[in-house]
Amino acid sequence: MADTVPQPGSADPRDLTQGPPTPAARLLPLIVPAILTGIGAGLTLIAISKVAGRLENLLWEIIPDGLDIDGFSPWWILLILTVTGAAVGLTVWRAPGHAGPDPATTGLVDPPVPLYVLPGLIVATVLALAGGVSLGPENPITMINIALAYWLGRRFMPSAGPALWVGLAAAGTVGALFGTPLAAALILSEMPGPGALWDRLFAPLIAAVTGSMTTLLLVGNDFVIKVPGYPGTRVVDVLWALLVGAVAAVFGMTAVYVFPLVHRAFRQIPHPVAMLTVGGLTLGALGALGGELTLFKGLDQVKELALDYSHYGFWSLLGMAVLKLVALVVASGSGFRGGRIFPAVFAAVALGFAVSALIPSVPPALAVSCAVLGVLFAVTRQGWLSLFTAGAIVPDLALLPLLCVAALPAWLIVTGRPELLLGSDEPEAVPA
Helix, strand or coil: CCCCCCCCCCCCHHHHCCCCCCHHHHHHHHHHHHHHHHHHHHHHHHHHHHHHHHHHHHHHHHHHHHHCCCCCCHHHHHHHHHHHHHHHHHHHHHCHHHHCCCHHHCCCCCCCCCHHHHHHHHHHHHHHHHCCCCCECHHHHHHHHHHHHHHHHHHHCCCCCHHHHHHHHHHHHHHHHHCCHHHHHHHHHCCCCCCCHHHHHHHHHHHHHHHHHHHHHHCCCCCCCCCCCCCCCCHHHHHHHHHHHHHHHHHHHHHHHHHHHHHHHHCCCCCHHHHHHHHHHHHHHHHHHHCHHHCCCCHHHHHHHHHHHHHCCHHHHHHHHHHHHHHHHHHHHCCCCCECHHHHHHHHHHHHHHHHHHCCCCCHHHHHHHHHHHHHHHHHCCHHHHHHHHHHHCCCHHHHHHHHHHHHHHHHHHCCCCCCCCCCCCCCCCCC
């Protein structure tokens, strides 16, 4: 039988034996870059947190002990936060790239910034974390990891698109922050993209696993707070879940609506040093009023509050929640570099305990988890992240159906409304 002779313009059948790569063939080469990115993301988080922790210990314990004063007396809180504001202001003013874009215009995952921005961003982040500013590390550390992963990835694997490195770095950082890859998978599942969902999640999930394992193995990462166990589902708890979720969403939305006004007010101060010094002074006054628990990013403080919440009354707990939310808005609006998730969680937990103190028939576990869900819905507008955090902070499977119930009115309240994020066209108070 004669060989088949291809007609002009037709493909040679022998050239068709190599078809397009299968999904597995496309995903396998991403395993090593994903592992390295996850480890790097975890190490970056650990390094910055360690430096900030050492400086925090110096400012709030070593120096006050040396001076024989109370490190959390109102006047010392006011002094340290004012000085912190001035130091961050100097960094924003003088550092190349002004320590990154205006934090009021950036979310958790944004396009890569140039490498020359990172030194100033790192300094501003360490100062804010150590100085007691009510912001978390998640936004700036994610920005740092995205920039590093993008630069290294484009250098050593130029055929990959920028979206890959953004996804890997974001997933690795979120996994490291929460100590579990599930949070990263849930966040990335809400982002649109081509192809099957689990194809898109494959490499980022590897980065999230290695990022979370890096922090768990080296420093540990316990996101759980200790509250009295949930006694079991009652019919009335459905009503309480609906009510607490809705109240918490409204509470969080007050910050959303006040945020642009606060941001605009601080931008009337024309110089970043003056602006951030005034921001630090304001945070110092709030910290002096609220005390030690209302300072810093809120993760360690929320564990302390959970252990001692029964010693506080309704008004004290509500006051902590309000002060923390106000401090979050002031810190973000005045230009401090930091994330909003951890301080928002503290405000939500304090609100949940306040509800339980006001209405003792509402179990603290139910009130706290539903409050976390509602506040994070408003602050982050990330549905899966909010549900995950609420379920992780009070880990009880019996609460999951009630959290899903609480999500319904909370989401109706926040959807379609403004976010705690301003447009990038908002003015930055940095001289040309």
